[in-house]
Amino acid sequence: MIATSTGAVTRLNESTDVVGLPPEFSVSRNTTATRVNSSGLIESVASGVPRIDWLGQSCPALLVEASGQNQALWSRDLSVSGTWAASGITAVRNAIGADGAASGATTLTSTAASATITQNISHASQSRIFSAYMRRVSGTGQIQLTTNGGTNWQTVTLTSAFAPFNSGAQTVASGQVGIRMIASGDVIEVDFTQAEVGPIATSPITTTSGAVSRAADTIIASGALVSSLIGQTEGTIYVEFNVAPVSAEGYVVRVGTASFNNTIAITRTSSNNVTVLVRSNGANTFTPASFNAGLGMVKVAVAYANANFAFYVNGTQISTSSAALSFTESLAAIRLGSFSDSTAFLNDRIRAAALYTTRLSNAQLAELTRL
Numbered sequence: 001m002i003a004t005s006t007g008a009v010t011r012l013n014e015s016t017d018v019v020g021l022p023p024e025f026s027v028s029r030n031t032t033a034t035r036v037n038s039s040g041l042i043e044s045v046a047s048g049v050p051r052i053d054w055l056g057q058s059c060p061a062l063l064v065e066a067s068g069q070n071q072a073l074w075s076r077d078l079s080v081s082g083t084w085a086a087s088g089i090t091a092v093r094n095a096i097g098a099d100g101a102a103s104g105a106t107t108l109t110s111t112a113a114s115a116t117i118t119q120n121i122s123h124a125s126q127s128r129i130f131s132a133y134m135r136r137v138s139g140t141g142q143i144q145l146t147t148n149g150g151t152n153w154q155t156v157t158l159t160s161a162f163a164p165f166n167s168g169a170q171t172v173a174s175g176q177v178g179i180r181m182i183a184s185g186d187v188i189e190v191d192f193t194q195a196e197v198g199p200i201a202t203s204p205i206t207t208t209s210g211a212v213s214r215a216a217d218t219i220i221a222s223g224a225l226v227s228s229l230i231g232q233t234e235g236t237i238y239v240e241f242n243v244a245p246v247s248a249e250g251y252v253v254r255v256g257t258a259s260f261n262n263t264i265a266i267t268r269t270s271s272n273n274v275t276v277l278v279r280s281n282g283a284n285t286f287t288p289a290s291f292n293a294g295l296g297m298v299k300v301a302v303a304y305a306n307a308n309f310a311f312y313v314n315g316t317q318i319s320t321s322s323a324a325l326s327f328t329e330s331l332a333a334i335r336l337g338s339f340s341d342s343t344a345f346l347n348d349r350i351r352a353a354a355l356y357t358t359r360l361s362n363a364q365l366a367e368l369t370r371l
Contacts, residue, residue, distance in 0.1 A: 021050060021062075024225050025336070028218040034203045035063055040161075042099040042133070042192065042204055050219065051203075053349055055164070061242065061349035063203065064337025067216040070205035071121050072130070072177060072195040077208075078106040078117055088115030089181065095189040098133040098162040098204075105162075105191035107137070110181035118149070118178030121195045125173035129198035131166035132179065133191040134158050141183020147195075149176035158188060169198030169247075200246045200347045216345065219336040226332050229355050230255055233327070234305035236356035237264060238368055242349045243295050245272055250346035251339045252300070253353065255331050258340075262327040265339075266300050268346065276302040276311050281328045286311075288319030297351060299369040305359040315370035317362065 021027070027050045036055040037043050045051050053063040074080040079091040090109045097104020108117060121128075130147045136158040144153040145167035156165040167177070177195045181188065192204035205214050221229060230237070241252050249270045256263030261282040267275055273290035286302075286309040293300075293313050303310045309321040334355070337346040360368065 021219070022221075022229075024221040024229060025219060025334075026221070028220075029215045031213065031215040033065075033214050033217070034205070039100075047215075051217065053203075055349075057349065057351070059351065061351040062219075062336065063349050064217045064219060064345060065202050065214070065347050066338070066342075066345035067214060068196050068202045068205060069211055069213040070194045070196055070207050071123065071211045072119055072193045073207050073209060073211070075193045075205070075207040076104060076106070076191055078108065078190055078193070084117055084119050086115075086117045088112030088184075089117045091117060095191075098191040105133075105189045108179065108181065108188050108190055110139075110141075110184050110186045113182065113184050115181045115184070116150070116178055118146075118176050119195070120174070120176050122174045123172075125171060127169050127198035128172045128175055128195065129166055129169045129201050130177035130193070130195050131164055131201035132193040133162045133164050133204070135160055135162045135189050137187040137189060139183055139186025139188075141181060141186045143186075143188060144180040144182070146178050146180070147175055147198075148172045150178075150180070153180055162189070162191065164201065166201040169200075199248055202347060216342065217337065218341050219338075220333060222333040224332075226255075226334055227330065229334060229357075230331060231357040231359075232331055233325075234308075234357075234359040235264075236301060236303040236354075236358065236360045236365070237266060238299070238301040238354040238356075239266055239350060240297060240299045240352040241268075241346070242297055242351070243268055243272055243274065243293060244348055245295060246347060247272070248347070249344055250337075250348065251335065251344045252337065252346055252350065254335045254339055255333070257329045257332055259329070262329045262331065264302065264304060264331070266302060267344075268348075274298060274300055274313060276300070278302070278304055278309065278325070280325050285309075285323050285325055286321045288321075291318045299371065301360075301365045301369050303359045303365055308359060310362055310365055312362075312365040312369045315366050317366065
């Protein structure tokens with residue numbers, strides 16, 4: 001997934017789902033987690049194993065997420081009465097799931113107009129989001145999701161294939177999540193429902209009678225070996241990653257020290273823009289304005305050297321600087337997808353990356369990031 005100091009851009013093996021992280025990188029996640037495999041099915045990944053995910057991708061990408069908890073009980077079985085309350089809906093767990101399992105998903109048949117199936121979620125007031133994998137079996141009526149008991153309904157467009165949908169984040173205290181089927185007689189299949197802290201709907205966490213948590217993906221190279229991967233006085237960082245409308249800051253790559261005094265970072269802003277930051281000796285050295293590259297996969301590079309900085313996105317030069325640069329500490333850690341073990345997670349996918357121990361030329365940066 002990320003190249004060593006040779007600088008060749010590497011991507012995941014599209015036919016084997018195998019990650020290309022160099023041995024210098026460690027992956028820490030002390031729980032299992034899920035991903036979408038190359039067959040389009042949800043599957044579980046063991047603890048400590050990077051997740052190579054194909055959701056919405058033409059080739060696989062490394063999924064990096066913060067810790068999460070699913071508070072929606074019986075997330076795959078909406079026929080459980082007392083947990084799920086149906087009004088005008090018949091729920092039967094008899095459909096092939098989004099993981100390919102027989103009787104893994106629930107079939108919902110509406111028997112009345114504006115039929116609903118809901119679950120009460122108890123929690124403190126905070127941003128929340130509700131999501132589910134769904135597909136249409138028959139009918140043409142609107143399908144809607146809610147996080148806040150129907151105060152807001154989000155209409156989603158289903159197809160004949162399972163896909164993830166969400167209600168949109170709302171600030172809610174002890175909310176009610178659920179699904180509404182506007183037309184009587186419609187039939188849909190639902191799997192992997194999830195109620196979690198927003199504003200981002202994350203990968204599925206399966207529950208039964210109790211809430212279940214997923215640990216964060218911490219992907220890091222640290223110590224003396226970092227100097228062999230990235231230049232201490234000059235260098236280049238390239239990354240290809242997904243920008244989604246999540247309205248939250250996320251670090252894509254961060255090279256530096258724990259103190260943040262000497263850092264090079266590529267980030268997605270809370271406005272879904274991309275930007276870079278270089279800090280030396282506790283001061284911001286190169287801080288170009290964020291750039292709106294649009295949604296989807298973007299290619300970003302930052303090159304640094306004393307009095308010679310550049311920031312490129314999708315083949316275009318965004319900013320340069322001739323500011324002085326002098327790191328006062330060794331760049332001793334490289335993180336993928338987060339600022340630290342617990343903050344500013346990307347909650348998205350990194351498709352390719354490379355580290356260089358030299359400052360590439362502007363012509364090379366333009367070519368490297370060209371779409």
